[in-house]
Amino acid sequence: xSADTVIDVQGLTKSFGRxxxxxxxxxxxxxxxxxxxxxxxxxxxxxTIRVLLGLLRADGGSTKVLGGxxxxxxxxxxxxxxxxxGDVSLWPGMTGGxxxxxxxxxxxGLDEKRRDELIxxxxxxxxxxGRQYSKGNRQKVAIVAALASxxxxxxxxEPTSGLDPLMENVFQEVIGEVKQRGASVLLSSHILAEAxxxxxxxSIIRDGRIVETGTLADLRGHVRxxxxxxxxxxxxxxxxxxxxxxxxxxxxxxxxxxxxxxxxAMTQLAPFGLAALTVEPPSLESLFLRMYEPDADAAATx
Amino acid sequence: xSALSGTAPLLRATVRHDGRSFxxxxxxxxxxxxxxxxxxxxxxxxxQDRTGLATAIGANPALGIIFGPAFDISTTDGFNAWRSLxxxxxxxxLGAIFAVTKAxxxxxxxxxxxxxxxxxxxxxSRLLAGVGLALIGSLAVGVVSxxxxxxxxxxxxxxxxxxxxxxxxxxxxxxVAAITAQLGSDARTASSLAVGTLAVLFLLRGxxxxxxxxxxxIWANPLGWMTETRPANGDHWWPLLYAVVFTVVALAIAFALxxxxxxxxxxxxxxxxxAHGRIRSxxxxxxxxxxxxxxxxxxxxxxxxxxFGYFTMSIHDILGKDSAVSAILAAGAxxxxxxxxxxxxxxxxxxxxxxxxxxxxxxxxxxxxxMEDRVEPVLVGAIRRQRYYVSNVLLALALPAISVLLAGLxxxxxxxxxxxxxxxxxxxxxxxxxxxxxWTVVAVSVAVxxxxxxxxxxxxxxxxxxxVLTLLGPTFKLWDWVLAISPFWHIPNVxxxxxxxxxxxxxxxxxxxxLVVGFAGFRRRDIAV
Numbered sequence: 001x002s003a004d005t006v007i008d009v010q011g012l013t014k015s016f017g018r019x020x021x022x023x024x025x026x027x028x029x030x031x032x033x034x035x036x037x038x039x040x041x042x043x044x045x046x047x048t049i050r051v052l053l054g055l056l057r058a059d060g061g062s063t064k065v066l067g068g069x070x071x072x073x074x075x076x077x078x079x080x081x082x083x084x085x086g087d088v089s090l091w092p093g094m095t096g097g098x099x100x101x102x103x104x105x106x107x108x109g110l111d112e113k114r115r116d117e118l119i120x121x122x123x124x125x126x127x128x129x130g131r132q133y134s135k136g137n138r139q140k141v142a143i144v145a146a147l148a149s150x151x152x153x154x155x156x157x158e159p160t161s162g163l164d165p166l167m168e169n170v171f172q173e174v175i176g177e178v179k180q181r182g183a184s185v186l187l188s189s190h191i192l193a194e195a196x197x198x199x200x201x202x203s204i205i206r207d208g209r210i211v212e213t214g215t216l217a218d219l220r221g222h223v224r225x226x227x228x229x230x231x232x233x234x235x236x237x238x239x240x241x242x243x244x245x246x247x248x249x250x251x252x253x254x255x256x257x258x259x260x261x262x263x264x265a266m267t268q269l270a271p272f273g274l275a276a277l278t279v280e281p282p283s284l285e286s287l288f289l290r291m292y293e294p295d296a297d298a299a300a301t302x
Numbered sequence: 303x304s305a306l307s308g309t310a311p312l313l314r315a316t317v318r319h320d321g322r323s324f325x326x327x328x329x330x331x332x333x334x335x336x337x338x339x340x341x342x343x344x345x346x347x348x349x350q351d352r353t354g355l356a357t358a359i360g361a362n363p364a365l366g367i368i369f370g371p372a373f374d375i376s377t378t379d380g381f382n383a384w385r386s387l388x389x390x391x392x393x394x395x396l397g398a399i400f401a402v403t404k405a406x407x408x409x410x411x412x413x414x415x416x417x418x419x420x421x422x423x424x425x426x427s428r429l430l431a432g433v434g435l436a437l438i439g440s441l442a443v444g445v446v447s448x449x450x451x452x453x454x455x456x457x458x459x460x461x462x463x464x465x466x467x468x469x470x471x472x473x474x475x476x477x478v479a480a481i482t483a484q485l486g487s488d489a490r491t492a493s494s495l496a497v498g499t500l501a502v503l504f505l506l507r508g509x510x511x512x513x514x515x516x517x518x519x520i521w522a523n524p525l526g527w528m529t530e531t532r533p534a535n536g537d538h539w540w541p542l543l544y545a546v547v548f549t550v551v552a553l554a555i556a557f558a559l560x561x562x563x564x565x566x567x568x569x570x571x572x573x574x575x576x577a578h579g580r581i582r583s584x585x586x587x588x589x590x591x592x593x594x595x596x597x598x599x600x601x602x603x604x605x606x607x608x609x610f611g612y613f614t615m616s617i618h619d620i621l622g623k624d625s626a627v628s629a630i631l632a633a634g635a636x637x638x639x640x641x642x643x644x645x646x647x648x649x650x651x652x653x654x655x656x657x658x659x660x661x662x663x664x665x666x667x668x669x670x671x672x673m674e675d676r677v678e679p680v681l682v683g684a685i686r687r688q689r690y691y692v693s694n695v696l697l698a699l700a701l702p703a704i705s706v707l708l709a710g711l712x713x714x715x716x717x718x719x720x721x722x723x724x725x726x727x728x729x730x731x732x733x734x735x736x737x738x739x740x741w742t743v744v745a746v747s748v749a750v751x752x753x754x755x756x757x758x759x760x761x762x763x764x765x766x767x768x769x770v771l772t773l774l775g776p777t778f779k780l781w782d783w784v785l786a787i788s789p790f791w792h793i794p795n796v797x798x799x800x801x802x803x804x805x806x807x808x809x810x811x812x813x814x815x816x817l818v819v820g821f822a823g824f825r826r827r828d829i830a831v
Contacts, residue, residue: 079684089675098579106683127574
């Protein structure tokens with residue numbers, strides 16, 4: 001493994017009883033990058049993360065976190081990473097401030113100035129008891145506890161699922177700062193806009209294995225761009241070799257084209273006279289819908 | 303929409319899903335009652351054996367605290383009434399408390415209640431469904447145990463009356479739990495309040511009878527009404543009416559309180575707390591999470607020490623009242639000092655068994671914290687798993703030990719002031735000798751939570767086995783090797799210089815074994831699965 005890889009997972013398997021949660025998963029996260037980790041519910045995101053944290057023991061495959069073994073080198077590794085769980089549960093009688101300080105000091109101390117600054121930016125009241133917080137506020141407690149520490153790697157499991165859009169913005173800013181500091185982030189998320197704006201690379205997991213990994217542009221390359229046009233003359237289908245899924249309603253055309261062949265498609269359309277034209281790169285949504293579909297295997301594995 | 307609409311379907315669903323939670327209580331109560339009827343003629347076939355049993359019970363008043371008065375144990379039904387009435391009622395009441403708490407506060411804590419409350423459901427419906435489950439469950443305990451006991455050869459009237467006291471106890475404490483569920487703001491507080499009330503009334507009844515206290519102390523205690531039904535010794539049915547009235551009144555109070563409080567809140571509103579924390583270690587965390595429990599238990603054991611201490615002070619009077627015991631004393635077969643020190647061993651074993659309960663509770667708390675996702679963030683700190691576990695195990699071993707020593711100290715101090723031949727040092731040394739047995743019982747739960755937390759109920763095995771073997775074992779005339787399964791059987795009488803002390807070494811080895819198993823298991827297993 002190269003010195004620039006902070007997480008390196010090869011062929012990871014994990015079963016619970018007869019249920020196979022992870023099925024030969026590969027995952028690499030480069031140093032200094034934000035790596036988006038996406039997939040439908042129950043695909044194995046949290047299981048993967050909990051293996052990386054040494055909470056679950058892998059059945060097979062190799063797992064390296066910051067160059068160490070997450071099961072054996074627990075104390076060393078945990079000093080160098082911070083974690084925000086997906087379901088934050090706080091001690092009912094303990095205040096948010098107390099929980100932040102406890103979790104911080106168990107990791108080996110946190111940056112007091114940064115702690116107070118984050119509490120202010122996230123508009124968190126640290127004097128409330130655990131049982132009084134809403135879901136979003138519990139999440140803020142976990143986020144502040146993790147991000148107030150000066151570590152090399154952040155592992156975030158759907159950290160913003162309860163935050164309002166305003167706080168979501170603050171979160172994105174803070175992750176940007178963390179990245180500038182040179183830290184690496186593994187960000188599991190359902191919020192596509194978040195992944196789109198934050199992640200340098202993405203991995204998509206389904207049924208316990210990674211089905212797609214790369215930059216957003218790489219992933220988009222696999223999905224066709226959609227084209228809608230109003231023409232002046234009804235075209236001959238034979239002339240439109242580079243357009244797929246062609247649907248004609250009089251002179252109104254909808255079709256798709258491969259990302260690399262958009263120019264050719266335009267050339268083929270031009271002779272029929274373009275009265276109106278919309279060319280849309282695949283949205284992340286359509287990308288995911290394709291990846292998540294149960295029968296997407298054929299499409300996903302080239 | 304009335305305050306109770308939607309109760310019927312909810313109650314049906316509750317009975318279907320949580321009804322089985324009553325099964326253990328039905329089984330235990332039935333076993334307790336039916337086994338007495340089956341075993342008695344066989345173990346105590348003739349008059350001489352029965353007199354011997356009566357003498358043994360009279361000579362050890364510690365048994366009276368648990369079982370209540372032995373009105374007449376020369377008949378099968380009388381023996382059954384003595385052996386099963388107090389415990390059967392106690393267990394049914396526990397089942398009722400847990401059922402009510404789970405269906406009310408437990409659901410509010412877990413969020414299920416919110417789903418339900420947003421449906422077409424009256425304000426009082428959830429409470430009524432929980433109470434309904436407890437009432438039906440208690441009734442099942444009574445019917446099943448009464449019929450089975452009758453079929454096993456018990457007299458029908460005595461057996462059914464005895465079984466009816468189980469049901470009545472369950473009903474009364476279902477109502478008590480319905481009140482405490484309005485007072486405490488979470489499930490743990492609510493059930494602790496109700497169980498605490500039950501335990502205090504239970505002990506007070508035992509004392510009222512053993513100490514020959516004035517009649518009103520018995521009639522002021524709802525559990526006293528149960529004993530006053532006197533199955534097989536008069537068969538009074540009318541005290542059960544008091545129980546029904548008590549249930550109705552307490553339920554009315556509970557529903558009035560329920561109508562006043564906010565969802566998910568208790569009578570006491572939380573105040574803002576510190577913005578900064580000072581807890582820096584897992585041991586401090588374990589202490590903090592259990593502070594309330596620790597204080598409650600320590601107060602309880604100081605109280606237990608006072609009560610048992612006073613009891614010990616009057617031991618000679620209590621023994622002297624029993625004619626059979628007086629006879630064997632007069633014949634020189636034993637001395638009052640011997641009986642007194644045997645009594646001290648029993649009473650401290652009893653304290654020890656009770657003290658192991660908080661130990662097991664602390665270990666179960668480790669599991670519940672894990673299942674509520676609060677252990678993960680802690681273990682993701684720079685913490686070895688063993689260190690986290692050790693912090694909790696230390697607490698689970700220390701509190702029971704301190705509790706036994708505290709109660710022992712008070713008992714020793716009180717007993718040594720009375721002229722009954724008990725030295726302070728001896729009595730306290732007896733308490734110290736009890737501690738290793740308590741640790742063995744707690745270590746069982748350390749092993750269970752470490753290696754197979756999915757079967758967390760198994761953590762109670764040690765407590766249950768010790769209780770059954772130490773207190774019920776002798777009434778079965780069980781063989782020594784069976785009785786020796788209870789670690790409390792190995793506690794030597796410290797005043798007896800010829801007593802075998804190696805037993806403490808053996809049970810400590812067993813303790814060590816369980817601890818090692820628990821630590822190895824916790825280090826290797828998956829968390830929160």
